[in-house]
Amino acid sequence: MRENSLKAFGLTVRFYRNELRISQEELAERCGFHRTYIGQVERGERNPSLINIITLCKSLEVTLPDFFVRYQQNSDS
């Protein structure tokens, strides 16, 4: 469950980042995260906390419900 969930979460972050046409570096800057953190999240190497998830969604300009609807599609596929 764990690996699939982290991978699906990373794919979802990447989807919304690409929708904004911004780089991982720019997203990291928006969030106040280290620039390598975004790459690790997108590759499913991180298990982000609630607060980091909220920060990511704000910076990605997507609501938490909408984010998790797409997350669910990514984890079901």
Place this chain on the structure above:
Amino acid sequence: MRENSLKAFGLTVRFYRNELRISQEELAERCGFHRTYIGQVERGERNPSLINIITLCKSLEVTLPDFFVRYQQNSDS
């Protein structure tokens, strides 16, 4: 932002636990968590990880999108 978010998350967990009419101990058992963890989460004292959030939602029998719709109501109020 942090305190309000953790409190809203805790209220949302409590809401869905009460909907199931189960105790914190039973929810902890369903999740495989220590029984005190659920109390801490509900009081907004914990910043749960993605994997723990997924585990909680499964045990609470609610989808992630639905959970975060209610979470948003709790954090806006």
